[in-house]
Amino acid sequence: MTASSLSPAPAAHAASPPLLQVRDLHAYYGQSHVLHGINLDIHPGEVVSLIGRNGAGKTTTLKSIMGVLRSRTGQITFDGQDITRLPSNRIAARGMAWVPEERAILSTLSVRENLELPPARPGGWSAARTYEAFPVLRERGHHPGSKLSGGEQQMLAMVRVLRSGPRLLLLDEPSEGLAPVIVQSIGRIIRELQQEGLSVLLVEQNLNFATRLADRHYVFVDGKIVDEVRRDEVESRRDELLKYLSV
Numbered sequence: 001m002t003a004s005s006l007s008p009a010p011a012a013h014a015a016s017p018p019l020l021q022v023r024d025l026h027a028y029y030g031q032s033h034v035l036h037g038i039n040l041d042i043h044p045g046e047v048v049s050l051i052g053r054n055g056a057g058k059t060t061t062l063k064s065i066m067g068v069l070r071s072r073t074g075q076i077t078f079d080g081q082d083i084t085r086l087p088s089n090r091i092a093a094r095g096m097a098w099v100p101e102e103r104a105i106l107s108t109l110s111v112r113e114n115l116e117l118p119p120a121r122p123g124g125w126s127a128a129r130t131y132e133a134f135p136v137l138r139e140r141g142h143h144p145g146s147k148l149s150g151g152e153q154q155m156l157a158m159v160r161v162l163r164s165g166p167r168l169l170l171l172d173e174p175s176e177g178l179a180p181v182i183v184q185s186i187g188r189i190i191r192e193l194q195q196e197g198l199s200v201l202l203v204e205q206n207l208n209f210a211t212r213l214a215d216r217h218y219v220f221v222d223g224k225i226v227d228e229v230r231r232d233e234v235e236s237r238r239d240e241l242l243k244y245l246s247v
């Protein structure tokens, strides 16, 4: 399948208008033109993954959507509103949240302080929900962020943004470097969030993790989307997907 014949979202989601729509997105680092006309849609309650080799442009796409990377052209629409020119704090206030690959937590503050700092908004995660989902965060309450394992940092980073009750969660390689049991619990939470109607845009190198969770996958090569694979096509196209990811 080519980018020009990309199939629509699965029927379960197709009835509702897209929550996020990205059209002809180009992005630049200085003179370097990195994204070349990205088009993608995410519907309410959909989990969508961006897959591709290192340097293909997945993280740049998340940063461009979130308004963190400003040097870009094209149009980004969230919940029917053009957000292309909004600063990232105003995009966040509209219900979009980003957990970067480096898991932005405050390393000198304790876990509890990290959790309490971002204000909880209606519909956001309470302390009770946090500790029910990730009991280890209660046990580590007084530990500084810098002393947490990679998995604990990922949980903390996710909960910090979930306190604001986002409708779209952008996750950059949430499974990277984590033990299988932690990857499983992150996957379980993503599924729960989806059941509650949240949409998730996931950047992943871990194909097993991505294919277990995502309804659709956009394949990135050299700053372009070259293919789109639905959940029901994954098994028959797994070899192609592996080839896209192999170095």
Ligand SMILES: Nc1ncnc2c1ncn2[C@@H]1O[C@H](COP(=O)(O)OP(=O)(O)OP(=O)(O)O)[C@@H](O)[C@H]1O
Binding pocket: 029, 032, 034, 052, 053, 054, 055, 056, 057, 058, 059, 060, 061, 220
């Ligand atoms: N801050 C930056 N300055 C200049 N070039 C950058 C910067 N960040 C990324 N790039 C370049 O932009 C291109 C896309 O990088 P990006 O990080 O979006 O890829 P990716 O698909 O997310 O891969 P990775 O998993 O390695 O992050 C690459 O060629 C990368 O070298």
